[in-house]
Amino acid sequence: xxxxxxxxxxxxxxxxxxxxxxxxxxxxxxxxxxxxxxxxxxxxxxxxxxxxxxxxxxxxxxxxxxxxxxxxxxxxxxxxxxxxx
Amino acid sequence: xxxxxxxxxxxxxxxxxxxxxxxxxxxxxxxxxxxxxxxxxxxxxxxxxxxxxxxxxxxxxxxxxxxxxxxxxxxxxxxxxxxxxxxxxxxxxxxxxxxxxxxxxxxxxxxxxxxxxxxxxxxxxxxxxxxxxxxxxxxxxxxxxxxxxxxxxxxxxxxxxxxxxxxxxxxxxxxxxxxxxxxxxxxxxxxxx
Numbered sequence: 001x002x003x004x005x006x007x008x009x010x011x012x013x014x015x016x017x018x019x020x021x022x023x024x025x026x027x028x029x030x031x032x033x034x035x036x037x038x039x040x041x042x043x044x045x046x047x048x049x050x051x052x053x054x055x056x057x058x059x060x061x062x063x064x065x066x067x068x069x070x071x072x073x074x075x076x077x078x079x080x081x082x083x084x085x
Numbered sequence: 086x087x088x089x090x091x092x093x094x095x096x097x098x099x100x101x102x103x104x105x106x107x108x109x110x111x112x113x114x115x116x117x118x119x120x121x122x123x124x125x126x127x128x129x130x131x132x133x134x135x136x137x138x139x140x141x142x143x144x145x146x147x148x149x150x151x152x153x154x155x156x157x158x159x160x161x162x163x164x165x166x167x168x169x170x171x172x173x174x175x176x177x178x179x180x181x182x183x184x185x186x187x188x189x190x191x192x193x194x195x196x197x198x199x200x201x202x203x204x205x206x207x208x209x210x211x212x213x214x215x216x217x218x219x220x221x222x223x224x225x226x227x228x229x230x231x232x233x234x235x236x237x238x239x240x241x242x243x244x245x246x247x248x249x250x251x252x253x254x255x256x257x258x259x260x261x262x263x264x265x266x267x268x269x270x271x272x273x274x275x276x277x278x
Contacts, residue, residue, distance in 0.1 A: 017185075053181045
């Protein structure tokens with residue numbers, strides 16, 4: 001799980017061009033949206049694409065996405081449970 | 086070698102491997118603290134940085150920018166980003182188009198970034214011409230100033246395509262120090278390098 005969380009932080013930084021962040025700057029329970037990393041709706045779409053591309057997970061329900069993208073902890077747990085690659 | 090010229094003098098220059106690297110180095114040098122910069126495409130980054138050079142002037146009243154209109158133009162629209170997006174959707178079953186890339190497949194998005202940053206609710210328009218068009222920029226900015234749609238107009242030619250990467254920005258005010266004429270605009274544009 002820790003490897004997955006590290007991989008996720010690296011992917012989030014690269015995919016969302018968060019050039020001023022390092023994986024160490026993102027705590028496992030930091031909020032990804034709102035006051036946390038300050039991601040926006042386009043970032044949310046990029047994360048949906050990332051889940052599909054890297055883990056074969058297709059999200060269709062926006063409400064579900066909102067809950068899954070709460071933090072790296074929540075996201076990693078969801079991926080661990082639902083990944084097909 | 087990339088170069089920023091402000092009011093006729095070299096303001097910044099750097100040897101960077103790519104134009105994108107140059108823009109990034111300049112952004113950091115200016116200490117602009119706007120993380121969204123890194124998400125922009127090259128055209129928007131150039132539009133953003135060029136605008137900042139004129140709008141961040143400390144001598145300006147903080148609310149001055151909110152009353153400024155934006156009048157931008159170029160030759161290649163957002164073609165470079167359009168090509169990247171086209172490539173990303175043309176890779177068959179493996180395609181994963183990037184929403185963040187798609188957002189920038191319009192040239193006026195860079196102008197929107199400037200408007201958001203400075204809370205502008207004034208007129209903004211982006212025009213595509215075969216070449217730099219001082220006559221149009223002059224007439225359009227004069228008209229919106231006369232009609233009191235704004236107090237200033239930030240005009241620009243901002244071009245990004247293949248080996249053509251440059252921006253030219255100037256601010257027109259109703260009560261500026263320099264004569265606003267097509268000849269002067271053309272003269273400034275020609276002198277920009």
